[in-house]
Amino acid sequence: MPPPAATMAVLRAPPLPPHPLPSSSSTPQSQRSPRGSITAAALSRTSSLPPPLKTGCLGSAKKILLAGRGRLPCLPTKHQVGAVGGAEEERYLAMEAEWGVRRMGRIGEEMRRVAFVQAEAFHVPVALFNDFFFDFFKAEVLAALIYKLRNSPPDRYACLVAEEADELLQSRAPFEKIIGVVDCTVQDEGDILRNLQGVQEYFYVSGIAVLPSFRRRKVGTALLKACEVLALEWRQRFMALMAYEDDSSARGLYAKAGYRVVSRDPGWVTWVGRRRRVLMVKELPVHDAQIQQQ
Numbered sequence: 195m196p197p198p199a200a201t202m203a204v205l206r207a208p209p210l211p212p213h214p215l216p217s218s219s220s221t222p223q224s225q226r227s228p229r230g231s232i233t234a235a236a237l238s239r240t241s242s243l244p245p246p247l248k249t250g251c252l253g254s255a256k257k258i259l260l261a262g263r264g265r266l267p268c269l270p271t272k273h274q275v276g277a278v279g280g281a282e283e284e285r286y287l288a289m290e291a292e293w294g295v296r297r298m299g300r301i302g303e304e305m306r307r308v309a310f311v312q313a314e315a316f317h318v319p320v321a322l323f324n325d326f327f328f329d330f331f332k333a334e335v336l337a338a339l340i341y342k343l344r345n346s347p348p349d350r351y352a353c354l355v356a357e358e359a360d361e362l363l364q365s366r367a368p369f370e371k372i373i374g375v376v377d378c379t380v381q382d383e384g385d386i387l388r389n390l391q392g393v394q395e396y397f398y399v400s401g402i403a404v405l406p407s408f409r410r411r412k413v414g415t416a417l418l419k420a421c422e423v424l425a426l427e428w429r430q431r432f433m434a435l436m437a438y439e440d441d442s443s444a445r446g447l448y449a450k451a452g453y454r455v456v457s458r459d460p461g462w463v464t465w466v467g468r469r470r471r472v473l474m475v476k477e478l479p480v481h482d483a484q485i486q487q488q
Contacts, residue, residue: 287354287423290416293374294359297352300343304369308353309336311375315403342377349428350380354420356404356413374413377401378424389456389473390432397421397430418451422478431480439470452476 286294298308313332320327342351356374382395390396399421404413425433437444439458453474463470 286359286420288416288419289359290419291412292358292360293356293411293413293416295354295356295374295416295420298355298375301369304355304372305339306336307369307372308355308375309333309339311372311405312401312403314405346379352378352424354378354417354424356416356420373408374404374417375401376403376417376421378421380428380430386434386473389475390434393431395430396432396434397425397428399433399435414447415451418447422451422476425478426480429480431478433476433478435474436471437474439472445472445474448474 285296287297288295298304309332313328313335316335317328317331339353343353354376355372356376357371358373377400379398379400380395381398383398386396386398387394399418402414402417404417421433433453435448435453437448439445445455453476455472456475457473459468459470459472461470
């Protein structure tokens with residue numbers, strides 16, 4: 195979920211505390227992964243951790259991005275980021291319908307697009323100066339995203355993006371096709387760990403955001419499938435997320451993906467005007483040999 199730097203209300207789940215991708219238009223149709231599946235190449239990567247990613251500004255570049263109330267170092271350019279993968283089946287962790295899900299590229303335009311998608315999903319409209327407050331909120335989301343990327347190991351945090359995988363759209367800039375986002379973090383929160391057995395950390399799913407015009411089109415399902423692939427790659431046994439107890443739509447999506455409710459907020463939280471949340475957990479078929487290698 196969004197870090198302490200950005201106080202975002204998570205879509206259907208309340209908060210807790212790279213480089214251009216190569217075009218796949220040249221990949222033969224027979225070699226592409228079937229839609230609605232977790233790619234074989236992604237699963238084959240579960241035995242090794244992803245390589246470290248580079249960040250920072252080149253040489254004497256001292257450009258400053260003004261975001262909200264703070265000053266942020268310039269965003270990485272496409273020359274500073276290594277390729278995610280070659281063919282389509284390598285760049286996508288999972289596919290569902292016409293959506294492919296991959297790790298976000300650390301490119302300025304793409305990061306701004308991710309901030310826009312999350313801000314669009316989480317921003318609460320106000321009567322006056324709504325555009326101003328939206329832009330301010332979007333800047334805070336971007337600042338939080340940059341902070342997490344620069345202060346988290348590549349096997350402890352990742353931002354996944356869902357995009358239109360139709361090859362007819364390959365001529366468009368990659369960031370223009372992003373329509374869904376999710377945050378993946380390895381955490382060790384005690385209140386959650388007490389509901390899990392035999393582990394000292396878990397894979398936390400948060401910040402699921404889908405643009406309004408693309409909801410109820412299996413984008414969320416694609417994001418959850420990709421999260422599972424990444425959790426296996428990071429050798430995590432449990433996946434966890436929080437959902438509002440009265441959000442039957444979100445809970446139905448998570449239940450269908452294999453999550454089950456293991457605990458609830460105490461009843462008194464409603465007395466202070468907060469919505470009651472439920473903790474939902476999914477256990478992954480990680481082999482004992484993999485766990486011992488951690």
